Amino acid sequence: MLEARDISVKYGGTTVLADANLRLSPGKITAIVGANGAGKTTLIKALNGAAPISAGEILLDGKAINSLSRSEIAREVAVVAQETESRFPVSVREFVLTGRFAYGSSFGWENERDIEAADRAIADCDLREFPDRLMNDLSGGERQRVVLARALASEGRVLLLDEPTANLDLANQTLMFRLVLERCRKQDYSAAIITHDLNLAAEFADEVVMLVKGRIVHSGKPAEILNAKNIREIFNVEVILDTNPSSGKARVTQVY
Template sequence: MVRLHTDQLHIGYGEKLIVKDMSIEIPDKKITTIIGSNGCGKSTLLKALTRIIRFQSGSVILDGKSITKEDTKKLAKKMAILPQNPESAGGLTVGELVSYGRFPYQSGFGRLTKKDIEVIDWALETTGTAEFKYLPVDSLSGGQRQRVWIAMAIAQETEMIFLDEPTTYLDMAHQLEVLELLRKLNEEQGRTIVMVLHDINQAARFADHIIALKEGNIIKAGNCEEVVTNKVLQQVFQIDAVIGRDPRTNKPMCMTYHLLKGEEHHEKTNFAVSALSRATS
């Protein structure tokens, strides 16, 4: 099932076009990751999908309706976004920050209702941050802070959560902690998760659907078996990768790689383009 899709989307800044003629589908109640090199349009696409930035032409359709025509509060009840670098939460306690997720449901003076407080406590419990409720956000570790920001997002009670590089600046253990939490939200609560990731192996391990971008264009979209291949990675990252199997998940993983240079890059890219064209024709 697809609730969110784009049709011939063009996104840019000024005269510079970043995303070109993009039509994609986001599977409902699945985990989708967007991968690609720096500057390829990953974050730009995520911002357009959540109406943070405008697009030049095309459309983003949610539940059969353009998001540009949706009421802001109604849209905020359907989708939450955690940007790559959340604004500073200086001076706020964890509980206060998570309470901001209840904004779409507040009216009048914005006082928290009994229902709001129950949802906030539930979000803290779900993310394992209840013990930090009265602590300053700035006193927490990077991994703890990221879980608190995710708690704020799920306190918004949306069916879709968008995250821009949620593992950036985290060590390996905290990266895994955050990704396991997102998978738990997907599996146990049916949340649709859409996130930008840099790590190919993390994308393969946690995603049901992967969208690989290069220079604002889709190179390949599909499951990890279809996307995490030598040919696709050649086009997307200009690398010659050795693809093996994760012994714990049996998912494809990049074992090692080297950069393609000069004629080698040209020859392998042409071969990859030809092979992908035959596969999709």
């Protein structure tokens, strides 16, 4: 379990995250929503120990995260960042295998267990057809699936996803959320997902956290906090809320 207690992050004297409390429990998906620049990515980075906190503490299975090495954290926490284009030709399989770095010696080559974990992740993310294709030859949706496969190959049981569905088509957006949901429900993973899509958050998340200017202003079950007043507060837009007839979950429609 990953837990943030009253954490703050400062960049050069400016507070970008203040007094944030968050608990990622096994089996649950937490959606993090907020306007651009609200501190969502900083929160994910802090949860992973990659952004230095100026106050509070982050506990990974009860241990302070800053007392752990990067490898120890990487074996427990897997990150899906917004993907970047590589200038080097890297195959899908090579890319996914980099997710196993924390398990081997720095000199070493992958062992059978590493290859097994990578192959399983490749299969889970529906990438079996192109392990030898180059990353730069894939479509945006395929690439994002490979980035998720690498996170799954690392076998970290806490998934942190930074806008994994940005630039994806509808089918790929749903697929990404389904893959994460499956890991959470069936294997007790916990996940935090940054998303701008409130309908996906309503559909798949167990909890929604709303950030405004570096502060968590609302958190709770989607049905409780996804309302017109809160959405106006964080995005400054008007919305109509009703119920999705197919799932019975909240449905958000923006008024233009």
